[in-house]
Amino acid sequence: MQDFIIRRMLWMVFVLLAVTLITFFLMHMVPGGPFSSEKALPESTIEQLNKKYHLDDPLGVQYLKYMQDILIPVIMTGQQQKSLDHEYLITIDLPVGDNATLRWVNFGPSYKSISRPVNDIFRENLPISAQLGALGVLVAAVIGIPLGVLAGAKRNTAFDYAGMGIAVLGVSVPVIIMAPLLQYVFGVWLGWLPVTGWGEPKQMILPTFALGFSQSAVLARLTRASMLQVLHEDYIRTARSKGLSERRVVLVHVLKNSMIPVVTVIGPMLAYLMAGTFVVETIFVIPGMGKFFVTSITGRDYPVIMGTILVLAIFLVLANVVVDVVYAWIDPRIRFT
Amino acid sequence: MIRFMDNPVQLREYEAGNMDAIFVPISELDRIRADSTLNAELSIVPGLCSQAWGFNTQKAPFDNVHIRRAFSYAVDRQSLVDYVTKGGEIPARWYTPPSISMAPTLEDNPDLGIEYDPDIAQQELALGLEELGLDSADDLPSITVVFGNTETLSLTAQALQVMWEETLDVRVELSGLDTTTYWSTLEEDAGQIFRAGWCPDYNDANNYLRDVMRSDSIYNYGRWQSDEFDQLVDEARLLSDPDKRRALYAEAEQLMVVEEAGTMPLYWPITAMLTKPYVSRTYSTTGFEAYWKWDITE
Numbered sequence: 001m002q003d004f005i006i007r008r009m010l011w012m013v014f015v016l017l018a019v020t021l022i023t024f025f026l027m028h029m030v031p032g033g034p035f036s037s038e039k040a041l042p043e044s045t046i047e048q049l050n051k052k053y054h055l056d057d058p059l060g061v062q063y064l065k066y067m068q069d070i071l072i073p074v075i076m077t078g079q080q081q082k083s084l085d086h087e088y089l090i091t092i093d094l095p096v097g098d099n100a101t102l103r104w105v106n107f108g109p110s111y112k113s114i115s116r117p118v119n120d121i122f123r124e125n126l127p128i129s130a131q132l133g134a135l136g137v138l139v140a141a142v143i144g145i146p147l148g149v150l151a152g153a154k155r156n157t158a159f160d161y162a163g164m165g166i167a168v169l170g171v172s173v174p175v176i177i178m179a180p181l182l183q184y185v186f187g188v189w190l191g192w193l194p195v196t197g198w199g200e201p202k203q204m205i206l207p208t209f210a211l212g213f214s215q216s217a218v219l220a221r222l223t224r225a226s227m228l229q230v231l232h233e234d235y236i237r238t239a240r241s242k243g244l245s246e247r248r249v250v251l252v253h254v255l256k257n258s259m260i261p262v263v264t265v266i267g268p269m270l271a272y273l274m275a276g277t278f279v280v281e282t283i284f285v286i287p288g289m290g291k292f293f294v295t296s297i298t299g300r301d302y303p304v305i306m307g308t309i310l311v312l313a314i315f316l317v318l319a320n321v322v323v324d325v326v327y328a329w330i331d332p333r334i335r336f337t
Numbered sequence: 338m339i340r341f342m343d344n345p346v347q348l349r350e351y352e353a354g355n356m357d358a359i360f361v362p363i364s365e366l367d368r369i370r371a372d373s374t375l376n377a378e379l380s381i382v383p384g385l386c387s388q389a390w391g392f393n394t395q396k397a398p399f400d401n402v403h404i405r406r407a408f409s410y411a412v413d414r415q416s417l418v419d420y421v422t423k424g425g426e427i428p429a430r431w432y433t434p435p436s437i438s439m440a441p442t443l444e445d446n447p448d449l450g451i452e453y454d455p456d457i458a459q460q461e462l463a464l465g466l467e468e469l470g471l472d473s474a475d476d477l478p479s480i481t482v483v484f485g486n487t488e489t490l491s492l493t494a495q496a497l498q499v500m501w502e503e504t505l506d507v508r509v510e511l512s513g514l515d516t517t518t519y520w521s522t523l524e525e526d527a528g529q530i531f532r533a534g535w536c537p538d539y540n541d542a543n544n545y546l547r548d549v550m551r552s553d554s555i556y557n558y559g560r561w562q563s564d565e566f567d568q569l570v571d572e573a574r575l576l577s578d579p580d581k582r583r584a585l586y587a588e589a590e591q592l593m594v595v596e597e598a599g600t601m602p603l604y605w606p607i608t609a610m611l612t613k614p615y616v617s618r619t620y621s622t623t624g625f626e627a628y629w630k631w632d633i634t635e
Contacts, residue, residue: 032521038534040524040555180349188353195353196346285342300517 001328005321012317019313020306024063027297027305034111034300053111066108066306073104084109087117107310108303112295118307121292126311128198129281129288132207133274137266139212140219145262147216148223152258153250155228163220170217179210179283196285207284211277215269222265226258233257259330267323271315275308339628348611357616357633361609363424363489375611381425382608382620383436387545388429389602390482390497391533391559397478399529399559403465404477405598408530409451410458411504412497418604421496422489425609429602431590432535433545436605436622439579440542441587449587451595451602455504462505480509483528485516490532493603497530527558533600540623542586546570550593550600561599566592 033055035046050056054065073090077100080086088103107118144167151163186206187195197203230236231254239249276290289308296304328334342350344362351359361369361379369375392399392408399405414428430450433440441449462474471477482497484490494511502508512528523531535556537544547570548554552562566589573585593599612618618631 030518032515032517036517036521038520038523040520040558042555180345183346183349188349191353195350195355196342282343283346285340285346298515298517 001325005325008321008324012314012321015317016310016313020067020310021063023306023309024066025059027300027302028059030300032300034302036300053109066303069106069108073102076101076103084115084117087119089119089122107307110296110304111301112299112304118303121289121304121307122311125276125287125289125292128286129276129290130274132198132204132211132280132286132288133270133272133277135204135208136211136215136273136277136280137270139208140215140269141266142216143212144216144219145223148220149227149250149255151220152224152227152231153246153254160224164224167217167220170213170215171221173214175210175214175277176279176283178213179207179280182206182210183283198284198286198288203284207280207286210284211273211280215273218265218269219262222262223258226261227254230254230258256330260327263323263326263330267319268316271312271319275312275315351611351613358610358612358618358631361611363422363609366424366609369609369611378611378614380610380612380620382610382622383427383434384606384608385434385436385540385623386534386536386606387432387434387602388426388493388534388604388606389432389532389600390484391527391531391600392561392598393527393529393531393559394561394599395559396529398465398469398480401465401469402597403461403468405601406595407458407461407465407505408501409594409598409601410454410461412500412601412603413453414603415453417493417496421492422604424607426604426606429604431594432550432600432602433542433586433590434605437537437542437545438540439573439582439586440545441583441590445583446587449591451598458504462507474505474507477507480507480529481512482509482530483512483514483519483522484532485519486513487516494532523558524555530601531558533558542582543570543574546586546589546593547574559600561593561597563592563597563599566597566599 034053035041035049041049047056054062057065074088075094075097076086077098080099080101086103087106089105089107090103092102094100094102105119107122109117110121147163147166151160151167154160183195183206186193193206194200194203198207227250236249236253239253240246244253276288276293278290278294280286281288281290289311292304293308293312295301296308340356344360345365347356347359348361348365350356366379369379392405394400394405418424418426418428427434430443430452431441435442466473466476469477482494484494491513494513498509498511509530514522519532522528523533527533535545535549538548549556550561550566551557551570552560552564552567569585569589569592573582573589576582576585594602610620615634616631617634619627621627
């Protein structure tokens with residue numbers, strides 16, 4: 001299994017390189033630039049800005065500079081600049097040399113938020129989004145999977161109809177309606193929970209529930225469908241004929257075997273949610289990374305676009321690796337080839 | 338404490354009692370006015386910006402002044418504000434909002450500026466067609482209205498499309514672009530009709546009239562030229578007597594908006610705010626609130 005993981009990590013590097021290449025050239029192909037505004041800037045100002053951010057270099061050179069800033073560590077000695085342009089994620093003081101530091105990983109500045117380079121976005125906003133996302137998926141799994149199991153095990157009974165009814169509700173009512181509704185009911189009318197913010201456990205309840213409920217519907221339906229399929233398998237009939245209780249049959253034998261499609265979906269779901277959800281974060285005023293995905297594209301903020309896409313890609317690839325490992329645990333027949 | 342959040346979310350926090358003074362999203366104004374408690378706490382303040390749509394005078398048929406005037410007269414600005422934007426905005430008769438210093442005001446100049454008049458619109462269209470040597474409105478080249486794709490602008494563009502079809506029998510095409518893409522087209526290649534609002538850099542009509550609409554301004558995306566207008570605004574810029582300046586700017590507005598239809602102002606936006614009754618506050622006319630003068634009273 002170690003071999004498998006190492007091989008997948010190497011693939012990840014290759015995938016990420018491809019992602020950065022494609023994203024970089026795609027984003028420069030879109031008309032408009034970071035300095036397009038309704039009130040046009042004078043030519044000379046735009047020229048100066050382009051020079052400062054190296055936007056007048058040929059695209060290939062810009063791409064290589066970007067990758068160099070991320071991948072290649074730099075040793076700085078002597079009097080060092082403390083400006084935001086030289087802001088790195090990893091700074092290690094070296095014992096040798098004249099005030100030497102090793103610096104590594106600079107994702108670039110933000111053209112729109114000048115005092116906030118992309119590194120700051122990762123340091124401050126990403127952990128919050130990751131928290132929200134992880135909790136959201138947890139809520140989705142805790143609500144969705146049991147609901148699906150119940151609906152599948154007790155097919156065509158009240159449990160099934162109720163469970164699937166709730167699932168259809170969750171899938172049809174988008175988060176952008178569910179979230180304000182929850183805000184009004186629990187925050188304004190009943191006043192039980194705070195309306196916005198993030199940090200205290202009380203503030204975390206509504207956003208994670210709003211996020212989790214929409215996703216739980218997907219998991220519930222998937223679990224139910226998968227369970228129904230497994231219930232017809234021969235080995236389940238064998239288990240029943242051995243005299244096992246229905247509960248044991250369902251919870252021990254059926255459940256584990258029906259988890260493969262569910263795990264397949266949870267992996268990417270976790271990655272997407274951890275990278276930031278725009279709607280929930282805006283409505284509940286959570287300082288996460290979601291808004292940067294949207295505002296960077298409309299504002300043509302190239303380093304932020306690259307940074308956010310890279311984060312999403314890394315999460316997705318990692319999630320897929322974990323899902324593959326979990327497959328082998330669920331179904332021992334799957335070998336790591 | 339100052340918090341930054343989207344307008345609809347501000348309203349929910351206000352209703353929950355967690356915020357004391359907020360800006361109100363225009364879409365919620367109907368509901369707020371209907372609620373007696375909230376209505377008492379609502380205040381509407383005229384803004385400083387101008388919502389206008391421009392004509393590209395370098396593209397046919399808007400190189401012809403009569404066609405421009407026809408289109409401008411055919412817009413029912415009061416209906417636009419009442420039924421489309423619904424925010425209590427003020428229908429604009431000229432370009433510079435009256436809240437800007439030195440701009441003409443509605444009280445002093447009740448007859449200044451442009452107003453909806455379908456008869457004049459149709460007359461001007463006929464004159465324009467005659468000058469261009471065309472028989473009917475169907476012979477006009479195809480006209481595209483270009484704008485950045487936000488909800489308000491999209492609704493406004495559709496309303497304009499309907500108005501022009503009803504009054505002038507001309508059907509324009511709408512082209513809603515991604516906002517940043519739209520902005521990047523403005524300088525070089527503005528559409529035949531394009532959205533060209535303005536918010537002030539400083540509180541003087543000079544900003545609106547000379548900085549933006551003078552023939553050589555880079556913000557004059559429609560490239561409307563008028564020596565007489567340039568002279569008026571140049572002169573007004575150098576004078577110090579406020580009455581003389583106001584008179585000159587009023588004349589300039591009449592020339593630009595009515596006689597030449599160099600731009601087509603639609604309305605002057607407002608700012609709607611809700612304030613809890615226990616807050617004693619000032620209302621800024623410049624957009625910068627003097628927070629240090631506010632207080633909580635019992």
